Amino acid sequence: MKNYKMLIAKEVSSILDGFTEKDIAALIEYPPNSEMGDLSLPCFILSKKLRKAPQAIADDIKQHIKMDEIQRVESVSGYLNFYLNNERFAETIVKTILSQGDQYGSQDAGKGKTVVIDFSSPNIAKPFHVAHLRSTVIGNALYRIYSFQGYTCIGINHLGDWGTQFGKLIVAYELWGNSNDVEIGGIDELLRLYVKFHDESEHNPLLEDQARAWFVKLEQGDQEALRLWHWFVDISMKEFKRIYQLLGVHFDSYTGESFYNDKMGAVVEKLKEKDLLEEDQGAWLVRLDAFEMAPALILKKDGSSLYHTRDITAAIYRKETYRFDKAIYVTDYAQNHHFQQWFKIIELMGHEWSNDLIHVAFGRVSLEGMSLSTRKGNIVKLEDVLQQSIAKTKTIMEARNPDMENMDEVARQVGVGAVIFNDLSTNRIKDIVFSWEEALNFEGETGPYVQYSHARASSVLAKAVNQFGTLIVEMEVSSEHLINDPTINLLKELSMFSERIESAMQKLEPSIISRYLIDLAQAFNRFYHECPILVDNVSVREARLALVKCVKITLRNGLKLIGLESPEKI
Numbered sequence: 293m294k295n296y297k298m299l300i301a302k303e304v305s306s307i308l309d310g311f312t313e314k315d316i317a318a319l320i321e322y323p324p325n326s327e328m329g330d331l332s333l334p335c336f337i338l339s340k341k342l343r344k345a346p347q348a349i350a351d352d353i354k355q356h357i358k359m360d361e362i363q364r365v366e367s368v369s370g371y372l373n374f375y376l377n378n379e380r381f382a383e384t385i386v387k388t389i390l391s392q393g394d395q396y397g398s399q400d401a402g403k404g405k406t407v408v409i410d411f412s413s414p415n416i417a418k419p420f421h422v423a424h425l426r427s428t429v430i431g432n433a434l435y436r437i438y439s440f441q442g443y444t445c446i447g448i449n450h451l452g453d454w455g456t457q458f459g460k461l462i463v464a465y466e467l468w469g470n471s472n473d474v475e476i477g478g479i480d481e482l483l484r485l486y487v488k489f490h491d492e493s494e495h496n497p498l499l500e501d502q503a504r505a506w507f508v509k510l511e512q513g514d515q516e517a518l519r520l521w522h523w524f525v526d527i528s529m530k531e532f533k534r535i536y537q538l539l540g541v542h543f544d545s546y547t548g549e550s551f552y553n554d555k556m557g558a559v560v561e562k563l564k565e566k567d568l569l570e571e572d573q574g575a576w577l578v579r580l581d582a583f584e585m586a587p588a589l590i591l592k593k594d595g596s597s598l599y600h601t602r603d604i605t606a607a608i609y610r611k612e613t614y615r616f617d618k619a620i621y622v623t624d625y626a627q628n629h630h631f632q633q634w635f636k637i638i639e640l641m642g643h644e645w646s647n648d649l650i651h652v653a654f655g656r657v658s659l660e661g662m663s664l665s666t667r668k669g670n671i672v673k674l675e676d677v678l679q680q681s682i683a684k685t686k687t688i689m690e691a692r693n694p695d696m697e698n699m700d701e702v703a704r705q706v707g708v709g710a711v712i713f714n715d716l717s718t719n720r721i722k723d724i725v726f727s728w729e730e731a732l733n734f735e736g737e738t739g740p741y742v743q744y745s746h747a748r749a750s751s752v753l754a755k756a757v758n759q760f761g762t763l764i765v766e767m768e769v770s771s772e773h774l775i776n777d778p779t780i781n782l783l784k785e786l787s788m789f790s791e792r793i794e795s796a797m798q799k800l801e802p803s804i805i806s807r808y809l810i811d812l813a814q815a816f817n818r819f820y821h822e823c824p825i826l827v828d829n830v831s832v833r834e835a836r837l838a839l840v841k842c843v844k845i846t847l848r849n850g851l852k853l854i855g856l857e858s859p860e861k862i
């Protein structure tokens with residue numbers, strides 16, 4: 293994409309000594325109103341290095357600049373303001389989008405590089421609740437964003453399928469459960485058993501000992517322990533896969549924590565060899581005092597492994613298997629310390645790639661002011677939220693358009709889209725108070741609003757075919773019809789797409805794309821209301837239709853990046 297910022301940066305860097313294109317691009321701003329230019333270069337930072345007043349630098353560049361794309365340049369109090377040649381600009385943007393189609397916005401910066409993304413990773417035998425939605429949708433968006441930038445992505449679901457909690461579950465099942473109830477009740481019954489274990493163990497500490505013993509058995513390959521464990525895993529996976537299908541999320545690998553059971557021994561040996569492990573009352577840990585962190589427990593007294601042990605082993609395995617350039621972990625910030633600890637251990641083991649490990653933390657989800665707790669049963673199941681959202685969408689659609697074909701499919705796309713978009717609409721690090729009202733809100737700056745704008749663009753294009761015969765959107769549009777205010781404003785939004793994707797990738801922040809889609813949809817809706825499209829004048833009509841096609845392409849590409857579908861009709 294001919295990025296105007298980069299074009300200007302290139303020209304300016306060829307005029308000034310000692311600044312690269314990138315240096316200049318980093319300084320260029322988009323002024324809040326176009327009277328101050330479409331783009332503007334503040335010359336204050338340049339002034340230090342060039343030992344010249346900002347105003348003089350701006351004047352100097354102004355004299356030497358020569359670009360067809362720029363209509364005029366003005367030097368005002370140390371700023372150099374660029375005014376685009378609107379016709380030229382319109383022509384370039386429309387041509388670029390139409391010719392690149394579903395690749396519009398993509399880049400090949402990541403060609404030949406691999407990123408491993410560990411996301412979603414729910415815990416077996418516990419319901420998939422609204423907090424896991426965050427990791428799932430943020431991770432999925434990062435996966436798509438990185439892929440669109442040319443990276444090879446490996447999405448890993450690091451299922452929580454190992455650990456003492458399975459000992460607890462086995463004890464509870466043996467004491468209070470039966471196979472019939474588990475078969476019928478699924479995860480709900482497993483949760484009931486788990487909660488019961490916690491209630492009972494409060495006054496019967498022996499239960500905890502029994503649970504630990506069962507987990508040791510499991511790690512040692514005891515038949516009965518493994519049989520029950522496999523069964524719990526199968527039951528949970530059925531539910532998880534149903535949810536991933538609804539969400540349209542895909543993983544390249546489901547290697548959960550249990551996968552590393554036979555690989556941890558070698559890692560523990562390495563830690564000993566490197567003199568990092570220290571015995572403490574029969575347990576083994578890595579001291580991290582020098583880095584102002586709590587010690588990381590690697591083996592318990594009874595020899596069983598921990599969350600840390602499995603994460604360290606998994607990272608080494610992934611490096612060997614995928615030769616990643618980056619490995620990303622998406623969890624809430626309550627796990628910050630956990631990740632800092634084991635990233636440090638990887639470094640202390642001498643792996644220089646410890647710098648390529650990135651923890652992408654997000655805010656916590658609470659439920660009407662109370663924190664979510666699986667143990668206390670204070671949770672909202674994601675599947676319930678998705679189903680309710682789908683049902684609500686269907687009700688709205690039935691009232692509006694009762695004869696619509698594929699109503700169920702569209703209701704799913706929009707209902708699920710609303711929930712995903714809502715989750716991705718604020719900075720990831722912000723805490724979220726889950727509210728049903730908010731999750732099922734379709735008005736204002738929501739996923740359905742963006743999807744609806746896309747459907748509106750599709751329907752204009754379809755109408756044009758009906759009214760005027762086959763529609764061939766030509767690349768050679770008469771761009772003199774694309775220069776009024778709402779149109780240029782819309783073109784500017786369209787032109788920002790790849791910059792927004794890049795910054796979403798750099799900041800690991802999918803909400804930048806959701807924000808962008810809202811801005812684009814709003815610019816489109818303004819254009820739609822102010823500029824009649826299906827007019828008699830052929831060249832005006834064709835120019836506007838070409839622009840509508842560009843909007844459709846860009847909205848669709850953007851929605852896809854954050855994991856939403858783009859139905860043609862709503």
Ligand code: ARG
Binds near residue numbers: 412414415603621623
């Ligand atoms: N299962 C964990 C949880 O639900 C998340 C795992 C994240 N990934 C990792 N490699 N630690 O909190």
